[in-house]
Amino acid sequence: MSYALRTSLLIGPLLLFLGVCYFLPFLGIVGWSVTLPEPGLTQYHSALSDPLVHSVVLRTLRICLAVTLVSVVAAYVIALVWVRGTPIQRLLVELCILIPFWISVLTRAFGWLALLSNRGLINEWLQAIGIISAPLTLVRNEFGVIVGMAHFLIPFAVFPLAAAMRNVDERALLAARGMGARRSRVFWQVFVPMTGPGIIGAALIVFVFALGFFVTPAILGGGRSVMLAELIYLRIFQSPNWGLAAAISVLLMTGVGMFLVALLKSIAPRTDR
Amino acid sequence: MTLLGPSGSGKTTLLMILGGFEPVSAGRLFLDGRDVTGQPAETRGFGMMFQGYALFPHMTVAQNIAFPLKVQRRSGADIKQRVAQMIEMVGLEGHGHKRPAALSGGQQQRVALARALAYAPPVLLLDEPFSALDRNLRGQMQDEMRRLHRETGTTFVFVTHDQTEALALSSRIAIFESGRLQQVATPRDVYEHPRNQFVAEFLGDINILPVLDARQDGGHVTARFEASLLRVAATAGAPGGKLAIRPEHMRIAREKPAAGNAIQARVVDHIYMGAETQLLLETPGGQALTLNVATAQVSGHITDNASLWVTWPEERGVFL
Known part of the structure; x- marks a missing residue:
């Protein structure tokens, strides 16, 4: 059996699965987008000219960027403790990363609702202590959505960051100190840049994940901070316009795809240099 | 440093x-x-x-x-x-x-x-x-x-x-x-x-001979190794039981020289290394020695099992 044949036999089932379960349905969506309610590109035209879609796209990008920033910064600190902390700190961090994986997105979103709502724990406590007199609006807005999404996505950012930190040559840090650099300079000018590929990887994972988020923004946004995925859902189930929903889906897919290709291309030449 | x-x-x-x-x-x-x-x-x-x-x-x-x-x-x-x-x-x-x-x-x-x-x-x-x-x-x-x-x-x-x-x-x-x-x-x-x-x-090759009765004798130190009486310069450190000589200071001779340090040895093996040939020797008492000689000087009398004399100047021996 030739090498090419053996490889294709091994990879074949995966390609078949992806083709049947993802690519064919996607073609179906593309089909809807150009045939419902009538053949043509009218749905794309209305998707691209609809001010509602525009504002949702802008809000989605804004929320996703904020979530990416918050998640990567938080994950960087967590990964730093995980990689360079004492054994007990490491164990604690490991537990804090693993436990959220056992709890569903839905449960966590409702958990945040219980914590952040007007009559939730945080507002009750702050009022009880007397720091605030009226409850803060922590949920049913973009703030709540960002908190909930970042909480879900932080662990996904920790892994690439921790891997990058483990690859940092300890001696380069010692060398920087030996040349008179104080710890803060060693951290910002040597350690952080050396983990750069990990930061890009983590940001990419979080951002792409965040673009398609549905459950968390739907619950914590309370219908006011609608993101793209929720808009598609609304166009299918509440004001049925499947053609428009399909067109937005195809645009989202294409946008994410192009974004990924551009990023991979910008990273690729640096890795083989 | x-x-x-x-x-x-x-x-x-x-x-x-x-x-x-x-x-x-x-x-x-x-x-x-x-x-x-x-x-x-x-x-x-x-x-x-x-x-x-x-x-x-x-x-x-x-x-x-x-x-x-x-x-x-x-x-x-x-x-x-x-x-x-x-x-x-x-x-x-x-x-x-x-x-x-x-x-x-x-x-x-x-x-x-x-x-x-x-x-x-x-x-x-x-x-x-x-x-x-x-x-x-x-x-x-x-x-x-x-x-x-x-x-x-x-x-x-x-x-x-x-x-x-x-x-x-x-x-x-x-x-x-x-x-x-x-x-x-x-x-x-x-x-x-x-x-x-x-x-x-640790530094280079060296031959270390166990010697007996090292003692000050006039301007130098004498010590006994097997059948030979060896002389060592007085500057060679405190007299002790071990005398060290670098192989490059040792010479070989066919006959016992009239004066100077000399010990008898038998050729066990010789290793060709280009410009030099390394000789592995053994004294009658079983002490191993190594020394290098220029390959050009290796002639017929240096064959395995040949018996010869090893000599060195007295100022080249060092007590350890």
Whole structure:
């Protein structure tokens, strides 16, 4: 059996699965987008000219960027403790990363609702202590959505960051100190840049994940901070316009795809240099 | 100054302590009479070249060399000029814009050297700087290192386990074994007057004969080895039970010479090594000896099992 044949036999089932379960349905969506309610590109035209879609796209990008920033910064600190902390700190961090994986997105979103709502724990406590007199609006807005999404996505950012930190040559840090650099300079000018590929990887994972988020923004946004995925859902189930929903889906897919290709291309030449 | 010793003998640890990267458990450290024991690495201002060079992979060659200068907040023009000067000094013109990953091992080593010397540190610490280089490149870099040492006038403290390197490069050698300092002296002194058996055997080949009845006798010392009475110069250390002679000082003779040190031995094996031939000998009492003779002088009488005499001048023997 030739090498090419053996490889294709091994990879074949995966390609078949992806083709049947993802690519064919996607073609179906593309089909809807150009045939419902009538053949043509009218749905794309209305998707691209609809001010509602525009504002949702802008809000989605804004929320996703904020979530990416918050998640990567938080994950960087967590990964730093995980990689360079004492054994007990490491164990604690490991537990804090693993436990959220056992709890569903839905449960966590409702958990945040219980914590952040007007009559939730945080507002009750702050009022009880007397720091605030009226409850803060922590949920049913973009703030709540960002908190909930970042909480879900932080662990996904920790892994690439921790891997990058483990690859940092300890001696380069010692060398920087030996040349008179104080710890803060060693951290910002040597350690952080050396983990750069990990930061890009983590940001990419979080951002792409965040673009398609549905459950968390739907619950914590309370219908006011609608993101793209929720808009598609609304166009299918509440004001049925499947053609428009399909067109937005195809645009989202294409946008994410192009974004990924551009990023991979910008990273690729640096890795083989 | 070279710290020399087998691996695990504590030389890198001492270097890390000198650099301030490792805390001292006991003792004090002085720089020109000033106590620097508790001073952290970043304020000590020593240059350090790590094993594997520890270059910053995200910076270009020029940025790597500029790093310590930026730390010192020098002006942009000053930094630019100094970086150009260092790049020229280590012969890397035209490579300034490249990242370390695009350079060969020898070039990376030069960058590390340039970076460590850029801010003219009072002391440069080097941890096995040549271990990752192939033989030819190593020789070339050693020459370069000697030139830089002369030109910069900086004190170099250099760790190695390679004795030839240590002898060739150092003004002084400190020999380590299992965390203990065995001897500190010039290369010639440690080689010709080793203080103990470890130092003697660690540097080059040496023949050590167990001798009896060593005693002062007029202007020299006499001692008995098997059937021979040996004479040793009085300057050869305190008379003891072990007499060491470097193989290159030993000569062979067919007949017992009329005077001087001579012991009888039998050829066990000879190993052809190009310009020289190494002879493995054994005395009647079973003591093994090695010595090298020029291959051109090896003639018919040096065959396996041939019996001959080994001689050496009395001032070449050293008591351990």
